[in-house]
Amino acid sequence: MPDARAAIADPAVRAAYREWLLRIADDELVIGHRHSEWTGFGPDIESDVAMSSIAQEELGHGRAWYEQIAADDGGDVDRLAFGRAPREYRHAALLEQENDGWEYSIVRLVLYEAFEVARLRLVAASGHEPAAGLAQTLSREERYHGLFADTWLTRLAGAPDGLERVQAALDRAWPDALGLFESTAADDVLRRAGVLPSSPGALRETWVDTVRPVLEQCGLAVPPSAGAREGGRRGVHTAAFEPLLVQLTEVWKSDPEARW
Amino acid sequence: MQGRHRDAHVHAGDVHAPDAEMALVLAKENYTRRDPCVNLWVVRADQIHATTRPAAEMFVPATDKSYRFGGSYRQQRRVLQSSYKASYRDEDQ
Numbered sequence: 001m002p003d004a005r006a007a008i009a010d011p012a013v014r015a016a017y018r019e020w021l022l023r024i025a026d027d028e029l030v031i032g033h034r035h036s037e038w039t040g041f042g043p044d045i046e047s048d049v050a051m052s053s054i055a056q057e058e059l060g061h062g063r064a065w066y067e068q069i070a071a072d073d074g075g076d077v078d079r080l081a082f083g084r085a086p087r088e089y090r091h092a093a094l095l096e097q098e099n100d101g102w103e104y105s106i107v108r109l110v111l112y113e114a115f116e117v118a119r120l121r122l123v124a125a126s127g128h129e130p131a132a133g134l135a136q137t138l139s140r141e142e143r144y145h146g147l148f149a150d151t152w153l154t155r156l157a158g159a160p161d162g163l164e165r166v167q168a169a170l171d172r173a174w175p176d177a178l179g180l181f182e183s184t185a186a187d188d189v190l191r192r193a194g195v196l197p198s199s200p201g202a203l204r205e206t207w208v209d210t211v212r213p214v215l216e217q218c219g220l221a222v223p224p225s226a227g228a229r230e231g232g233r234r235g236v237h238t239a240a241f242e243p244l245l246v247q248l249t250e251v252w253k254s255d256p257e258a259r260w
Numbered sequence: 261m262q263g264r265h266r267d268a269h270v271h272a273g274d275v276h277a278p279d280a281e282m283a284l285v286l287a288k289e290n291y292t293r294r295d296p297c298v299n300l301w302v303v304r305a306d307q308i309h310a311t312t313r314p315a316a317e318m319f320v321p322a323t324d325k326s327y328r329f330g331g332s333y334r335q336q337r338r339v340l341q342s343s344y345k346a347s348y349r350d351e352d353q
Binding site for chain 2 (some may be wrong): 044045046047049050053054144147148151152155
C-alpha cells in the first residue's frame with residue numbers, strides 16, 4: 001500500500017480526504033443533535049440520562065473530527081461546524097430524520113453504531129495519523145452506544161405488539177441507512193491513492209454482516225438491499241435537515257465572533 | 261460499583277429495569293460517569309435481606325465500647341484513599 005502521508009501531498013487526494021473526514025464529523029454532529037432531543041422525554045429517567053449522555057459523546061466526537069479538519073484548513077472549528085450552508089454538510093439522510101418514536105431512535109442507533117464501529121476500524125487501520133489514533137480512541141465509547149442500542153432493541157422487539165412496531169421502524173430507517181455507504185468521486189480518489197484500504201461497498205458488506213444477526217435474533221426481517229436513499233454525501237438533504245440546522249446553529253449565529 | 265481493582269464494591273444507587281442485563285447497561289451510564297469504575301454489580305431489590313427498622317436498637321451499645329472503635333484504621337483508610345484520588349487526577353491530566 002502506498003504511504004498515506006506521501007499521497008496526501010497531492011492536493012486532489014488531500015481534498016478527497018477532507019471530504020471523507022467531514023462525513024464522519026457531520027454524521028456525529030447531526031445524530032448527536034437528534035439524540036439530544038430525547039433529553040427530558042425518554043421512556044424512563046435512566047434511559048433518558050443514558051441517551052443524553054450518548055448525545056453528548058457524539059457531539060464530542062464530531063468536535064474532535066472538526067478540530068482535525070480545521071487544523072489542516074487553518075480555520076475556526078465553530079465556523080466549520082455551524083457556519084456552512086445546508087448543501088455543504090456531508091452526513092447521510094439516516095442521521096437527520098426526526099425521532100419518530102423511541103423504537104425508531106433505537107433502530108437508528110443500532111444501524112448507525114454498527115456502521116460507526118466498522119468505519120472507525122477502517123480509519124484506525126489506515127495508519128494515517130492523526131485520524132487513525134483518534135478513531136482508535138473514539139471506538140471505546142461507541143462500544144457502549146452499541147450495547148445500549150442492542151439491549152433496548154431486544155426488549156422492544158420482545159414486547160407485546162413490539163415486533164411489528166420495531167419492524168415498521170426498521171423498514172423506514174433501512175433505505176436511509178443504506179445511504180450511509182453512498183460513494184462519490186472522493187472515494188475513488190482515496191482508493192486509488194491507497195489512503196483508505198477499503199471502499200463504501202466493502203464497508204457495507206461488513207456492516208450487513210454485523211447487523212443481520214442482531215436483527216434476526218430479535219425476529220426482525222432484514223429489508224432488501226436495494227433502494228438506498230443517497231444524496232447526503234453530496235450535500236443533498238431531505239426536508240428534515242434545514243429546521244434541524246436552524247435550531248442547531250441558533251446560538252452560534254446570534255454572534256459568530258463571540259468566544260465561548 | 262468498584263472504583264479500581266481490589267477495592268470493595270460500594271452501593272451507588274438504584275435503577276428501574278426489566279432484567280439484570282438492562283440494569284447493568286443503565287447503571288453504567290447513570291452511576292459511573294463522574295467517578296472511576298472497573299466493575300458493576302446489580303441485584304434485585306427484593307433479593308436483599310435487611311434488618312427491620314425497629315431493630316436499630318440492637319446496634320446501640322449499652323456500655324462504653326469506645327475501645328473497640330479503631331478510629332486509626334479508618335483514618336489510615338481515608339489517607340490511602342485521598343492519595344489514590346490525587347494520583348488518579350494526575351493521570352487524568
